[in-house]
Amino acid sequence: MTKSVGNKHIETADPHWIEWLVGGFCTLLVIALFLWIGWDIYRYRDEDARFEISRVVVRPDGQAYRVTFDIHNTSLSTAAQVHVRGDLALAGNEESSDVTFDYVASESRETGTLFFKNDPATGPLNLDVVGYTEP
Structure with missing residues (x-):
């Protein structure tokens, strides 16, 4: 000092x-x-990315319906270009919507939104990860 x-x-x-x-x-x-x-x-273990998807909220948005969901990467591996598709099967009318996340880090959670013309609350809605790339 x-x-x-x-x-x-x-x-x-x-x-x-x-x-x-x-x-x-x-x-x-x-x-x-x-x-x-x-x-x-x-x-750290070298493993494949694992995802859990949970539907958060369904609400009307003008002429469409907005489905907001969370995707959680439970593994220690990071995934890029994570493609999520939502399939809505109503009586005689099938509809699908998809979104791609640029990056879902290991042990992280992201939020996404899908839009549908029909109300997802009236029929079975399946949200699935259909593909991703390794960064």
Whole structure:
């Protein structure tokens, strides 16, 4: 720490207690970061991406119906260009809609929306992942 006396600055030999506190805190942060990276490396397995899709809400939107859903990648592998298709089967009338996610990271959740002309609440609606690429 530097002390100012008049126009001169004198360097003291003993650091201030706040310098020790900040230095110790930063050291703990760096150690925690290395441990976290090490844990991710240790637990990583090369596996195929796995997805879970859950329907969140269906609501009217003008002349169409909006189906908002969540897609959760439960694996430790990342997927790109994840293609999700929704198929709505009503009596004599089948309808489908699809959306592509650019990127679904490992152990992450994304939200998407599909649009249908008919009300999805009146018939069976199937939401499926039909394909993805490995980045």
